[in-house]
Amino acid sequence: DTVVFAATQTAKSKGFNSSHFSFNVPGGRCETCQGSGIVTVEMQFLADVELTCEDCRGTRFRDEILGVKYKGRNIDEVLDMTVREALLFFKDVKKLVTRLKMLEDVGLGYLRLGQSATTLSGGEAQRVKLAAHLAQKTRSNTLFIFDEPTTGLHFDDINKLLAAFRALIDNGGSLVVIEHNLDVIKTADHVIDLGPEGGVGGGEIVAIGTPEEIAKSPKSHTGKYLKQLLS
Numbered sequence: 001d002t003v004v005f006a007a008t009q010t011a012k013s014k015g016f017n018s019s020h021f022s023f024n025v026p027g028g029r030c031e032t033c034q035g036s037g038i039v040t041v042e043m044q045f046l047a048d049v050e051l052t053c054e055d056c057r058g059t060r061f062r063d064e065i066l067g068v069k070y071k072g073r074n075i076d077e078v079l080d081m082t083v084r085e086a087l088l089f090f091k092d093v094k095k096l097v098t099r100l101k102m103l104e105d106v107g108l109g110y111l112r113l114g115q116s117a118t119t120l121s122g123g124e125a126q127r128v129k130l131a132a133h134l135a136q137k138t139r140s141n142t143l144f145i146f147d148e149p150t151t152g153l154h155f156d157d158i159n160k161l162l163a164a165f166r167a168l169i170d171n172g173g174s175l176v177v178i179e180h181n182l183d184v185i186k187t188a189d190h191v192i193d194l195g196p197e198g199g200v201g202g203g204e205i206v207a208i209g210t211p212e213e214i215a216k217s218p219k220s221h222t223g224k225y226l227k228q229l230l231s
Contacts, residue, residue, distance in 0.1 A: 001096050002018040002021035004093060005018075005021045005068055016065070021065060022035075023037075028062055029060060030053060030056035030060055030062055032054075032056065033056060033060065035060045037056065037060040038053060038058070073089070081113055083103045087101065105160055107127060107161050108124065122148075122151070123148060123149050127161065130144075131164075134164060134167055134168070139171055140172055143173070144174070148180065149179070150179060185211060191207075193208070195219075195222070196221065206221075207219060207222075215227040
């Protein structure tokens with residue numbers, strides 16, 4: 001966290017504030033690459049080439065900023081940590097641990113702190129927003145819509161995501177989840193099964209009801225597999 005670095009004695013002695021440890025604004029970032037860590041070389045007849053910035057060596061910050069350390073690590077080294085690693089590193093910083101724990105709880109413990117939003121999948125981006133909402137801890141009668149949020153998730157992480165969904169519901173929210181994963185479907189209060197096939201062969205409502213009711217529908221392909229899971 002930028003505030004943690006700004007609070008160090010080294011940062012204070014050099015007049016650095018929290019904005020100096022952000023690569024999104026001028027001050028501490030490398031201005032050659034404007035905090036991106038890469039320089040784009042425009043080629044007239046070929047595709048542009050992206051090279052590691054020579055001035056900051058891809059770290060995105062000025063050398064003076066990299067000289068400021070918290071528990072032996074500079075801001076570039078911290079931003080290269082995964083959420084899981086950062087939870088241990090910042091275990092004594094309660095405010096940070098609370099935010100990081102939310103990311104871990106929605107199955108994003110493998111993301112790196114400095115990872116660009118443009119590299120996230122659609123499901124990961126949805127879960128980042130989910131974590132941010134859970135961190136607010138304010139009761140909200142909000143309708144949330146998720147489109148296949150379990151894509152690419154390990155079974156253990158799916159269970160974490162389901163726990164986060166339950167936390168939203170307990171907090172007054174309602175969820176509409178577009179999903180093919182049976183482990184998610186079986187936990188729903190209400191299911192609308194579209195089909196009977198995918199693509200042009202679908203689009204019709206095949207069955208409506210609880211997972212148990214869907215499992216009894218002879219027309220539902222989903223029901224056939226749900227029945228095996230629920231039995």
